Amino acid sequence: MNIDYPYTIQNCLGEKLTFLGVEPGPEGDKVLVENWVNPQSGPPMHTHFKQDEELTVVAGKLAYQILGQQPQYVTVGQSVLFKRGVPHKFWNAGDEPLICRGWVQPANSIVYYLSAIYAAQNKSGKAQPEAFDAAYLMMRYAQEYDMAELPPLVKKVAIPITYWLGRLLRKYKHFADAPSPLK
Incomplete structure (x- = not known):
């Protein structure tokens, strides 16, 4: 897949994800992302077996949960790191759009x-x-x-x-x- 960055995708739920670019690194390419998530929306519980993911809240309130644990919350300026192999989900815990910036590494697929x-x-x-x-x-x-x-x-x-x-x-x-x- 040949991609010109920034590259934006949007689903029918109004969630938008922009891949801002790729930074090469010793642990593989790091794809930079920006998420726009509607209130009470977000991806279901999922696992990246071969990638780490980090999100920093730019606007709004992010709730996240590691499988088997209680939900936790981060707000503007705070970050959460999801290590590879760890089932997790996140969602917009506020009433306004949630905007996060972050990365996934290595980019893989x-x-x-x-x-x-x-x-x-x-x-x-x-x-x-x-x-x-x-x-x-x-x-x-x-x-x-x-x-x-x-x-x-x-x-x-x-x-x-x-x-x-x-x-x-x-x-x-x-x-x-x-x-x-x-x-």
Whole structure:
């Protein structure tokens, strides 16, 4: 995926994510981001197995939760670091838009992956991405990302069946330029 920065994606929920640019570093490229999150919105519990993520609040109040822990809050000027492999979620805990700046490192496939997730949400018209696209992304990038709150039966049975049905129905032509998953 050849990207001109800044590169902005927006989903049907009004959440906006701008990839500001990439900084090379000894631990891999660091993609710089800016998030705009509507009140009471934010990504579900998820895991980046191969990346760290840090967000600093520019405006609003960010709530976050590590799986199994109580929610915590950060406000303007404060930051939160999500270490790779740790299931987490965050959301706008205020009444005004939440604006955060931060980074994900190493960048790996995050720009492609999140762009595809937002496109799948836009296709479905709701927070839950379109089923075939979600199954494709979850299967292809299973070693990189996980949706921690999906029931095991869904992950082990429903997602693979949906993925293979999508292959049979040739639903994945738009993923021809998908980057290879990391090993």
